[in-house]
């Protein structure tokens with residue numbers, strides 16, 4: 005409802021206040037209304053079972069949208085028309101979501117349509133994600149949608165049931181953290197390097213209990229794809245949500261999406277959306293300042309996303325047992341640099357970096373080059389739409405000619421639930437968001453990096469500074 | 483020895499828990515360690531304890547890793563896990579608390595516990611207890627000591643007689659003690675939810691008229 009207040013308020017407070025069914029008190033959390041509920045096959049089945057056991061059905065199936073992404077294969081259907089699921093259980097999970105959506109009238113972006121994909125890629129590209137909304141999903145990277153000025157956060161399966169049954173959640177208000185980013189990113193340094201650098205600065209728990217608002221000239225200069233990369237990894241700093249105020253960049257993006265309002269409705273929507281920004285003088289609980297001009301290509305070296313280093317920096321000595329354990333798991337010596345370390349797998353994909361602009365960056369490096377014979381490179385577009393757009397530009401041909409595998413959309417090697425995995429002890433340079441032990445397969449070692457860095461490493465066959473490949477890229481583009 | 487839970491295990495909530503601790507010293511134990519993603523293809527919530535800490539708990543040949551704390555015979559039956567700072571970071575998977583409670587755990591103590599994991603735990607009768615780093619360091623140094631957790635007074639009782647208060651949201655406390663079901667609570671707000679939807683639709687319409695008038 006109204007977002008005006010006598011005091012200067014933050015974007016988070018405006019979003020919060022506009023969705024309060026009832027405010028919080030000492031004895032009870034707030035009841036917060038949810039505008040858009042995204043569901044996928046992994047975290048929803050037990051929620052539907054819970055509803056069923058209570059004789060309930062979804063209250064607003066029209067505000068619930070489903071897709072299939074986590075346990076789906078990225079190889080096409082076989083000659084028999086059957087998808088090559090990794091396990092019968094995975095196939096059953098997919099069928100369970102199909103059954104639940106059909107039964108309750110929830111729109112499902114399935115294989116038979118043009119829009120299936122990673123839940124956090126399709127929401128924005130369809131224009132389902134809009135400024136001023138509250139958006140939840142049983143998935144921690146729901147923070148991605150905050151790039152549009154929506155309060156978007158991950159929830160557990162019990163809460164998926166709460167939202168299905170009531171369209172509401174019980175929530176305590178979070179604290180606010182303003183991350184002010186000023187300065188220009190250097191050539192070869194992108195949104196992924198920026199967010200990895202930020203997580204390294206504030207720590208893997210630096211955002212716990214907070215909603216982050218990313219602000220400043222660097223953020224305003226980012227494209228929507230880049231803003232999504234930044235907000236996506238808010239959870240990697242412990243924050244449930246990340247926000248960027250909507251502006252003309254947001255509206256230009258949304259205007260091209262199929263589900264955005266049209267005509268006079270569009271003008272009214274933009275007028276409403278443009279209120280969703282922090283007022284001058286609004287008070288945040290914490291501030292962090294980042295100088296973007298100092299950031300270099302950045303990768304993780306350890307087993308959580310806060311263990312990052314610039315490509316040319318020396319890794320820490322094993323200062324404490326946790327660092328020693330991480331270095332040992334990764335097979336790095338304290339004080340060494342990452343550059344030169346042989347790479348086995350390169351993965352370009354995930355809700356962090358699987359959009360068209362990410363694939364273009366990787367293709368710019370691979371054009372006319374070859375993936376090193378030692379390296380297996382997997383390129384997995386975030387959605388059917390991204391795949392079509394990329395193929396229309398010939399990106400698939402560039403990838404294939406370079407020796408990379410061009411796959412069907414899905415989460416794939418980000419979470420390694422579908423059979424796409426990194427082998428024990430292998431080193432992967434991955435554009436995904438988590439480098440936890442075994443995240444990409446039991447015993448797998450992961451370096452998180454930008455699409456540019458990942459592609460450069462694929463060509464070199466070892467960890468390499470992507471700026472070495474930049475001149476050629478610039479020439480290609482020109 | 484096994485833990486005593488009042489009321490006994492099997493019910494979701496509890497008011498008192500007495501148990502020895504089992505200690506995992508690592509910091510930042512993430513949800514992929516608590517239950518690796520490859521076990522998430524289930525459509526059930528029961529029986530996930532066998533996958534808890536899978537990649538730390540089992541050796542390559544599938545046998546139990548004797549060096550892993552939870553596998554040591556003297557830790558059998560412990561219901562309180564003491565873990566290094568920032569426990570439960572990572573994904574929103576509720577499979578994490580499902581797996582831990584299936585293993586018999588009823589409380590996790592750390593100096594910091596990730597938001598979504600904490601919220602998920604409270605919905606499954608697993609009590610997240612956040613203590614000061616100094617106390618955590620002390621607990622990490624003394625594995626196996628017996629602790630008593632009183633949910634009514636939000637107090638952790640140590641063997642030397644000290645009682646330490648821990649933060650617990652009043653609503654979550656009531657839910658634990660009385661077994662209040664959060665979905666049931668929300669369902670009782672349906673009238674208010676309906677009114678919110680109507681108010682909001684009206685406000686948007688009104689705003690649209692104002693915009694027209696401009």
Ligand code: SF4
Pocket residue numbers: 073074122123124143145354355356414415418419436437
């Ligand atoms: S791509 Fe990875 S992080 Fe994103 S939703 Fe899928 S599994 Fe989660």
